[in-house]
Amino acid sequence: MSEELARCRDAIAELDRELIALLRKRVELALRTGVLKRTMGLPILDPGREATVIRSAVESARAEGLAEEQVREIFWRILAMSRDAQSEVK
Numbered sequence: 844m845s846e847e848l849a850r851c852r853d854a855i856a857e858l859d860r861e862l863i864a865l866l867r868k869r870v871e872l873a874l875r876t877g878v879l880k881r882t883m884g885l886p887i888l889d890p891g892r893e894a895t896v897i898r899s900a901v902e903s904a905r906a907e908g909l910a911e912e913q914v915r916e917i918f919w920r921i922l923a924m925s926r927d928a929q930s931e932v933k
Contacts, residue, residue: 869921870928877929887929893922 880887897918904914 866921866924869925873925873928874932876925877932880929881932887926896922 877887897915900918901911901915904911
C-alpha cells in the first residue's frame with residue numbers, strides 16, 4: 844500500500860511540474876500579447892476577453908466533472924498573473 848501511495852505522490856509531483864511549465868508558457872505568451880497590445884494601442888485589461896476565458900474554463904470544468912467554482916477561482920488567478928506580466932512590458 845505504501846508503494847502505491849508513493850507512486851501516486853510521484854505522479855502528482857510530475858503533474859505539478861507540468862502545470863508550472865504550462866503556467867510559464869502562458870506567461871510568456873501573455874508577455875508577447877502585452878507587447879502586441881501596446882503596439883496596437885490597446886488596453887491591458889480586456890474584461891470581455893477575460894469573461895470569455897472564464898466561461899470556457901468553467902464549461903471545460905463542467906465537462907470534466909470538476910468543481911466549477913474552484914476552476915473559476917483558479918482561472919481568475921491565472922488571468923491576474925497574465926495581466927500582471929503584460930503590465931510589466933515596456
